[in-house]
Amino acid sequence: MTEFLVRHFIKDYKDVEKISVRTAYGVLASIVGIFCNVFLFIVKFIVGLVLHSVSVTADAFNNLSDAGSSIISFVGVKMAEKPADRDHPFGHGRIEYIAALIVSFLVLEVGFTFLKDSFSKIWTPETLNFQAVSVVILILSVAVKLWLGMFNRKLGQKIDSKVMMAVFTDSMGDVITTGATILSIVFFGVTGINIDGFVGVGVALVVMWAGVGIAKDTLEPLIGEAIDPEVYDQIKKFVESYDGIAGTHDLIVHNYGPGRSMASIHAEVPNDVDIGQSHEIIDRIEREASKQLGIFLVIHMDPVEMKDERVLRIREKVEKILKEMDPSCSIHDFRVVHGEAQSNLIFDMVIPIEYDEKTREELPVRLAERIKEADPRYECVITVDYDYVAKPEEGPEK
The missing domain is CATH 1.20.1510.10 (Cation efflux protein transmembrane domain)
Structure with a gap:
């Protein structure tokens, strides 16, 4: 019937x-x-x-x-x-x-x-x-x-x-x-x-x-509700399927009614690729997202280091320390500014939004301290980010 x-x-x-x-x-x-x-x-x-x-x-x-x-x-x-x-x-x-x-x-x-x-x-x-x-x-x-x-x-x-x-x-x-x-x-x-x-x-x-x-x-x-995990995976995989995109983060979806969504996402591109070429890829993804996904997608372009072995080793070390502290957290937009006496590690730290305010304030401080213990030359400049995906997260270590 x-x-x-x-x-x-x-x-x-x-x-x-x-x-x-x-x-x-x-x-x-x-x-x-x-x-x-x-x-x-x-x-x-x-x-x-x-x-x-x-x-x-x-x-x-x-x-x-x-x-x-x-x-x-x-x-x-x-x-x-x-x-x-x-x-x-x-x-x-x-x-x-x-x-x-x-x-x-x-x-x-x-x-x-x-x-x-x-x-x-x-x-x-x-x-x-x-x-x-x-x-x-x-x-x-x-x-x-x-x-x-x-x-x-x-x-x-x-x-x-x-x-x-x-x-x-x-x-x-x-x-x-x-x-x-x-x-x-x-x-x-x-x-x-x-x-x-x-x-x-x-x-x-x-x-x-x-x-x-x-x-x-x-x-x-x-x-305003959290992003459905299936929608998150769909958009993330769609953007990352294009050549020239190294990764994505900071996806936010705004709902303006059934079948009417607007989203923004940060797309990581190699920092040694011509900016005009990367911008052309970003424009194409935005156009095709509207046709194939029915979503008005705005993409912010983040150049990331892909070849400097020294920077990649430092990032790997930071990620290992963070995983030991709290596997629910992650980092992105990682950059290193080298100096004579110290190196500034500049990155965003993603913390589950359901954590209480005290924990959200303590985690970046603890991470910076652990990194400095591993190498006194490292000074951290950390920006706190949140994950807006509706999925269960493991609690932090207390």
Whole structure:
């Protein structure tokens, strides 16, 4: 069914890097979501009235809020498609995240409302009417919501959409809550004991938890999140694949909405190569990164020593000392300025950003001391850098 909908309603559905195609995926997901959730609301609301069940009614209004969420997502996706202008030179892609954040607040509001109603139901319970047909209808609604969740996950994975993955999570929460509602009705039918209010509390809490999860997922790219290791490796390998590039460091990626990223990276080039030649390579990489990776890439060129054996030996010695101190740290932009009485070692030291301030201040000092112990002629000029990649790091030696 998913492939059928995609192929018949999305033109150029394979070209997911295009903003227009991404928007079409978002619109399709929103329309399908509106239809499914309105249908489920009508069915569950009728069942809730027949059964006098607050948990079923809560579930129904949760679906109605999901339909409203799909409408907001539709508007957000369409607004995010707007091209860049004078006031917004990087486009309007982040509107999609803002729309998802609004959705999360709607979900939370529904959860809070029915949490209150469920507690009221616990204190003053109403008699439930058990009907097998109602249970069957709710089971069918679970099937619909499960399909809708999988539908959003498949589309979300295709276009790398946090919003669609959040909808998938929300749908799975709905599957759990409706399943709990079915359990309370069946339990009453078998035992005659009304646990509807207690199940309603559980339903409300799961709905609220889903709202918090959606808010977290959409706030992260708005605030600014660490680089995905796969994206880091992709860009790093792409740049380093060109002849004339000795290495890379200081990669930073800025997200301006799904499919809209800007990145900057330092590329190391041999210092004995003509600067014009290296600059030509850098320009070519930037152009081809835009075409092949869909990323606006800005490259800073760092000349590095590749042949001076004396400098290379000193660097190797410094790297060995640093590895003994803390293997999570590294160095780059290494230069040596020789003098009559001393040699200045000038380099950047990369320290994991999660280290506390005291550790970040102590590590460069300790490294400089260890280097001076190894050779009193060496004076270090160290600039501290941070690693912005989202990957676990080993802690420093204490």
